[in-house]
Amino acid sequence: MNQTEKHRLKIGIPRALYFYKYGPLWTAFLDFLNCDVKISIPTTSVIVEDGTKDANSELCVPMKIYFGHVKALLSEYDLDYIFIPRYVSSHKEQFFCPKFLILPEAVKYGLKFDTPIITLEINVKKNSEHESAINFGKILGYNEETMIKAWNYANQKYEEFQDKALKGHYIELLDELDTDPKHRRKKKMIKQIIPEAIRGKFPVNILVLGHAYNVYETHINRDLISRLKAMDCNITTIENLPKSEFIEKITINEQYHQYWQSEDEILKTARYCLKDGRNKIDGIIFLISFACGPDSLIQEIVMRDMKKRKMPYLDLVLDEHSGESGLITRIESFTDMIRREKFQ
Ligand code: SF4
Known part of the structure; x- marks a missing residue:
């Protein structure tokens, strides 16, 4: 039965x-x-x-x-x-x-x-x-x-x-899987940082890199994507890239074969920024979990690649104690720096 x-x-x-x-x-x-x-x-x-x-x-x-x-x-x-x-x-x-x-x-x-x-x-x-x-x-x-x-x-x-x-709208689509009205995600009011008169005139394109459970876990990342949007940033994530970006293999060097599956996706997305997406992305924010072994291995590789190609890069390490104000200060200064460089 x-x-x-x-x-x-x-x-x-x-x-x-x-x-x-x-x-x-x-x-x-x-x-x-x-x-x-x-x-x-x-x-x-x-x-x-x-x-x-x-x-x-x-x-x-x-x-x-x-x-x-x-x-x-x-x-x-x-x-x-x-x-x-x-x-x-x-x-x-x-x-x-x-x-x-x-x-x-x-x-x-x-x-x-x-x-x-x-x-x-x-x-x-x-x-x-x-x-x-x-x-x-x-x-x-x-x-x-x-x-x-x-x-x-x-x-x-x-x-x-x-x-x-x-x-x-990845997170909204994901939330639709849960039909219980008591589970509706509470919308947080995020203060608009850019004055209305110039809103939309100096946009910055940010790739938010990392595992989906870091990028879309709004509680632990303090609503990072909404905050960036309030700073006039257009956001790209792994989930927005076409499958074709994940076909070609990642080669790091002859000694190090990259065998972590999720990190492979992250490295391929970083590669997109430096190749096909070079003119579409102005900077990368890499969200990393504290005490994550696989991410700490590739973090150094991503950081060095971005530095070599002069792509603005910021990593944010998330843990259960991550404070909101420190995170906001860091993303504000990061996006300001990119905006000045891009529009001066
Ligand atoms: S160690 Fe890193 S890759 Fe593994 S579950 Fe934790 S955050 Fe994810």
Whole structure:
């Protein structure tokens, strides 16, 4: 008996880490299987505090926030399962960050709760994504045919989402996945910095680089994108670039083969700034999580490349204590400096 013949399974998804990247895929996949999908509320200070309390202090801030979201979900809903995927590899030559490899266990042993975890494991080094979907379906009592259909449907929906995201509004599109009106993201009033008389006359084009869970995590990055927009900046992110920018391989040098998958995307986006996008981008802001191993490896490479080609570059390290005023001062002086250079 599968779950369409029983009650609809209530499955919770934490709104953190790769939810910001694969959320549209997961929700479409679970929707196809007739699950009742529940997403945790947008990040709050309480979520960050809760996560920080229980996570190992050496973990990066996105992991701590993830712990907080798991707790938020468990306290809001009576769930049949909590969905915690394991991303190992989706390209044969690359790996995801080790934190994604151990995510289900890190949560299970770090938080201790009774709700069962359901894991979708993506590891193309071991089996295809369709096989992963089939294995997932076995837990819920679905046959292979249904799971292949569900995976294909989810991927089609994911592509549609990515096409829409090319035009911007990524976070708004992502928020639409959660239909609970109580979870509406509260709009923060951001003060317009540029006087009305000259607004729009001296725009600056900024590429905001980094993992989607840093770039679109508005609580931890203090609404960075909205603040930049209030400073008359046009914003580009990884999610706005066409897929063609991610085809050509990144070569660093003969000794260092870049095998971190997400960092590969970041490096390819940085390369876009220096090649096809050279005349479209005036400066780069790289958002990095405190205690992130993979990002600290490529940060130096990106910084040196930008310096060599004279592309204005700023890195902002995010942690649970990041203050608002320090961040605003840094982005204001960065954009002012670019604007003076561009329009003088
Ligand atoms: S890539 Fe960095 S920020 Fe992301 S989970 Fe790994 S250590 Fe944390």
